[in-house]
Amino acid sequence: MDQSNIEEIVRQVLNSMGDGSVKTASGSNASAVPTSIPKTAHVAVLTALEHFDVKEYPIPPVGDGDILVKVEGCGVCGTDAHEFRKDPFNLIPVALGHEGTGTIVAMGKDVRKDSAGKDLKIGDKVVTCMIFHDNPDITMFDLNKQNVGGADVYGLLPDDDVHLNGWFSDYLFVRKGSTIFNVSDLDLDSRILIEPCAVLVHAVERAKSTGILRFNSRVAVQGCGPIGLICIAVLRTMGIQNIVAVDGNEQRLEFAKRMGAERSVNFMNYKGIDALAEAVSDAFDGHLADFAFQCTGNPHAHSNIYHFVRNGGGLCELGFFINGGDATINPHFDICSKELTMVGSWVYTLRDYATTFDFLKRAKAIGLPMSDLITDKYPLDQINEALKKNLSMTGLKIAVVNKD
Ligand SMILES: [Zn+2]
Numbered sequence: 339m340d341q342s343n344i345e346e347i348v349r350q351v352l353n354s355m356g357d358g359s360v361k362t363a364s365g366s367n368a369s370a371v372p373t374s375i376p377k378t379a380h381v382a383v384l385t386a387l388e389h390f391d392v393k394e395y396p397i398p399p400v401g402d403g404d405i406l407v408k409v410e411g412c413g414v415c416g417t418d419a420h421e422f423r424k425d426p427f428n429l430i431p432v433a434l435g436h437e438g439t440g441t442i443v444a445m446g447k448d449v450r451k452d453s454a455g456k457d458l459k460i461g462d463k464v465v466t467c468m469i470f471h472d473n474p475d476i477t478m479f480d481l482n483k484q485n486v487g488g489a490d491v492y493g494l495l496p497d498d499d500v501h502l503n504g505w506f507s508d509y510l511f512v513r514k515g516s517t518i519f520n521v522s523d524l525d526l527d528s529r530i531l532i533e534p535c536a537v538l539v540h541a542v543e544r545a546k547s548t549g550i551l552r553f554n555s556r557v558a559v560q561g562c563g564p565i566g567l568i569c570i571a572v573l574r575t576m577g578i579q580n581i582v583a584v585d586g587n588e589q590r591l592e593f594a595k596r597m598g599a600e601r602s603v604n605f606m607n608y609k610g611i612d613a614l615a616e617a618v619s620d621a622f623d624g625h626l627a628d629f630a631f632q633c634t635g636n637p638h639a640h641s642n643i644y645h646f647v648r649n650g651g652g653l654c655e656l657g658f659f660i661n662g663g664d665a666t667i668n669p670h671f672d673i674c675s676k677e678l679t680m681v682g683s684w685v686y687t688l689r690d691y692a693t694t695f696d697f698l699k700r701a702k703a704i705g706l707p708m709s710d711l712i713t714d715k716y717p718l719d720q721i722n723e724a725l726k727k728n729l730s731m732t733g734l735k736i737a738v739v740n741k742d
Pocket residue numbers: 415416417436437533534
């Protein structure tokens with residue numbers, strides 16, 4: 339980067355300070371405004387299977403519609419783990435990390451509002467959602483109808499000449515046409531959890547579309563990894579009390595209770611599906627569930643969950659983010675004669691993303707231990723260890739967090 343680029347960035351920083359936005363910012367944000375922007379950024383690039391290199395790239399000049407974000411932290415997603423092990427999307431070399439958050443340190447003169455219409459200024463804490471290359475002028479209303487599954491996100495982009503494309507880094511270069519949200523009113527842990535929580539906010543929206551899930555429903559949640567645990571939290575913030583958690587790990591079941599499950603069933607204690615279904619029924623005082631959420635990626639778990647649901651009940655399958663193989667069911671007993679209503683759920687819409695901010699505030703307000711979901715934090719230069727920890731399945735949410 340040459341001298342004129344640096345001058346341009348300095349000019350942008352001074353310009354944005356000149357409109358008074360920084361001076362009027364709340365005290366906590368104002369103190370977080372960095373005084374200088376370095377010439378280079380450090381980006382963790384997956385250069386080979388199971389190997390990241392932290393590379394140094396020049397920070398490009400910030401154009402009129404661009405935003406430069408100083409990264410605070412980023413969660414490790416199951417998708418990152420798949421890329422790390424097998425590169426199923428054929429992206430290597432790739433800058434990963436899509437569950438990230440940070441502080442705006444520079445922005446172009448055309449940037450005034452976030453994707454929800456909230457003011458944006460230097461010093462604000464932000465998260466990104468999907469990028470629409472085809473139509474950067476697409477409206478919020480249109481976005482509501484689209485599922486993020488078909489769009490690009492930072493952290494899963496092919497490498498290009500900008501390079502600052504993923505949140506496992508110290509700076510992210512947010513280009514014109516990206517969605518971005520001002521989440522300055524959420525703490526760092528909450529902001530790191532936005533993306534996985536949006537998956538559950540979406541799943542519960544899908545469940546509500548059946549008309550079966552109500553505030554007083556009996557709800558079974560199978561699988562108490564991060565997805566199942568957050569599912570319980572979302573249900574609790576809706577006022578649903580009667581939740582039974584099903585898992586094979588006692589520690590996770592204890593956590594499920596802290597998240598709001600009334601009772602738990604450890605499937606390791608039961609032999610055969612009939613005994614397990616009876617245990618679930620016992621946990622509901624002799625009733626089967628009105629509704630069940632399937633949050634594991636195990637086909638046997640899919641086959642089992644039909645047995646937990648009453649006649650006329652509902653089911654949401656959200657555990658298979660990737661192809662986990664075929665499951666065996668009995669169409670007569672499991673679906674037809676039971677008159678079961680089933681929905682599938684995958685990823686989220688932009689509207690779910692925005693709804694998730696309020697979910698996180700409510701979860702905190704009613705005392706759910708959301709921050710405890712983040713069990714391990716690693717600095718950027720230990721990203722390989724962070725991914726290995728994720729693969730070891732010994733923690734819950736693993737995060738990469740920068741030092742300052
Ligand atoms: Zn993710």
